[in-house]
Amino acid sequence: MCYLLRAQEEVQKLSPQITWLHYRQIKEQFNKDKQKGFMNLDSDWEKILNSENKLITKIYKKLLEWDTETEHVKTCMTHWARDIGRPILYEEWEKLWGKNMKFNYASDLRENQFKMIYRWYITPKKLGHYKKDKRTKCWKCQEKEGNFFHMWWACAKTKKYWTEIHKESRKILKKDLPFRPELYLLGVTNTNLGKNEEKILNYLVTGARIVFARIWRSNQVPTTDQWLVKISDIKNMDKLTFLMKKQQGNPIKEVDWSNFEEYIRQRMLDSEEKK
Numbered sequence: 001m002c003y004l005l006r007a008q009e010e011v012q013k014l015s016p017q018i019t020w021l022h023y024r025q026i027k028e029q030f031n032k033d034k035q036k037g038f039m040n041l042d043s044d045w046e047k048i049l050n051s052e053n054k055l056i057t058k059i060y061k062k063l064l065e066w067d068t069e070t071e072h073v074k075t076c077m078t079h080w081a082r083d084i085g086r087p088i089l090y091e092e093w094e095k096l097w098g099k100n101m102k103f104n105y106a107s108d109l110r111e112n113q114f115k116m117i118y119r120w121y122i123t124p125k126k127l128g129h130y131k132k133d134k135r136t137k138c139w140k141c142q143e144k145e146g147n148f149f150h151m152w153w154a155c156a157k158t159k160k161y162w163t164e165i166h167k168e169s170r171k172i173l174k175k176d177l178p179f180r181p182e183l184y185l186l187g188v189t190n191t192n193l194g195k196n197e198e199k200i201l202n203y204l205v206t207g208a209r210i211v212f213a214r215i216w217r218s219n220q221v222p223t224t225d226q227w228l229v230k231i232s233d234i235k236n237m238d239k240l241t242f243l244m245k246k247q248q249g250n251p252i253k254e255v256d257w258s259n260f261e262e263y264i265r266q267r268m269l270d271s272e273e274k275k
Contacts, residue, residue, distance in 0.1 A: 005026070005027060005030045008023045011023060011026075076117060076118055076119050077093065079119060079148075080119075080182075080186070083148075083149040083153075083181065084180070084181050084182045088182065088186075088188065092182075092188050092190070095188075096113070096117065096186060096187060096188065106234065106237050108210060109203075109206050109207075109210070109234070112206055112209050112210050112213065113187070113206065115213075116185055116186060116209065117186065119148050121148065121151070121152075121213065121216060123146050123147055123148050123151050124136045124137060124138060124139060124145070124146030124151075125145055125146050125147045125148075126148075138150055138151060138155050139151070139216075139217050139218065139219055140155045140157040140158055140218075140219055140220075140221065141155045141156050141157050142219065143156075149181075151216075152181075152185055152212075153181045153184075153185060157219075157221050158212075158221060160221070161212065161221040161222065162179075162184055162208075163179070164224055165184065165204070165205075165208045165224075165227060166179050166184070168224060168227075168228075168263075169201065169204050169205070171263055172200070172204065172259055172260050172263045173193075173197055173200060173201060173204075173259060174259060175191070175193065175197065177191060177201070178190075178191065183205065184205050184208065184209075185209070187202050187205055187206065189201060189202075196255060196256050199255050200255070200257070200259070200260065203231065203234050203235075203238070204231060206234075207227060207230040207231045207234055208222075208227050208230075210230060211226050211227050211230050228264070228267075231260065232264070235257050235260060238255050238257075239255075239257070242254050242255070
């Protein structure tokens, strides 16, 4: 028997209380169950209902687990809105969870996207809550308090890094991009880009975050060359994924990397001329 999950709009018509986050959780579980087979293994709820003791306690714990996760996401969304100075719209969050995640086939890119949304990275300020003798100053500038947004954006050293990424990204895409934290830290574009350009931009900003996170506790920031090496790795992985999907009979649309490749060639030529 073939099982199909109804579209989000259809589900919300039947149950208006279902939000995009609930639907996302349902969809992820559905995809997992679809791979295993729906009738082969008991679900968590079936295991609970078939148990002989502490039934109410087990149901309560499961519901509490779901509620806690939802509340955590809401808290993260509130903190992001406070940091960037505006509420992030429902459609923007939905795009982050859906469309942007689909762009990222590599696990390290997906992992970074999740970590940024959930504000996972430990900061000097957070460490100061656990150990009172710990310094809470930013590891980069050693001047301001090292909270999450300062470490990722407001620090003078960090801002210099993102300014450079912004400048080079504009050269690669040949587009005028807004210099906003929501673009570079979350991937909220809100720009009139084509689908291919949006994919490349998503790779550019995610790669920039990954190389920054590698030296998270250092007083240094990554170089442009380190970022470009990571983007080249992403490009190679993307091309390999395209070929593998094609060979497996599940073809995907090929990403056009020609602008990036042209940018790299020009950069190498400029470097040779300076020698």
